[in-house]
Amino acid sequence: MTLWGVLQVLTLVLIVAGAALAVWLKDLLAAVIALAASSLLLSLEFYLLQAPDVAIAEAGIGAALTTAIYILAIRKTRRKEEE
Amino acid sequence: MRWLKVGALLVVVGFLLGAAAWMHPFGLPWASDMDDYFIANAQGEAAANNVVTSVVFDYRGFDTLGEATVLLCAVVGVALMLRRITR
């Protein structure tokens, strides 16, 4: 397996791990950070698949703007998820 | 009820694994006529190096118009909803 393939498999596994972490965490701010990390890794995956346009759009929308809106919403409400 | 959930999960996972096993090879579209046309003629017709931009703004301009309309509708909706509250 080439280096490209190894990097791609590692990126995909980390994306799934970040998504699972975002569901599993009870601290909503940490969950949002995990979601942002997953989105940034998805942008890296788009770049590896030779789609830099989509990678820039994903990094701007998914990793920055969505995180900012979630953080604003968490700041106005509660930080901990209730059982 | 629980076994129903497990069964549904198994069906979905099996479907996804099967789709991954018999996946179409990456980078080989079934019909590549339009791709070849764009790659051969975009530089001469739209006079831009970035073929994606010339597709988005020139050949498929109506798609971009629809996308701009969607963005406008979203912004107008948010502004209408929060206008009184934020002032």
Add this chain to the structure above:
Amino acid sequence: MSVVVRTIARIIVPMILAFGGYVIMHGHLTPGGGFQGGAVVASAVALIVVVFGAERLKRRKTLLSLLEDLGAIAFIALAFLGIGVTFFRNVLAGGGGLFGVPVPPGPNPGFLDTGGTLPLMNWAVGLKVIAGLGSVVVLFGLFGGKDDR
């Protein structure tokens, strides 16, 4: 926010703005374009709103909505330029005027003065996306009670 976050935001916001402007301006030469560059600049606006609070940008709301309409009108006007042939016809490409230098086929280093209406449309859509997403983030920041965290 704390002093560390504020200092780092002051350093990093001009860099994000410069990169977004580069992505919009070179949209017809390098990967990116109006939507992507506008999203990058709007993320800088979101950083300002999260770090310094939305009260600072409250008086800019009217300007942002005005810029959004200006971008939409410019985009449709540029599309109407080619109504002699079809809607969205690239009339300026290769004509020798503004942005009218013809591109040599094949790999080339890229010339900024090419592309016809594409760079102008990039700027129109970029302005629209910056103003639209920025005003959405500012409105969400202004919503609800005061936050002093």
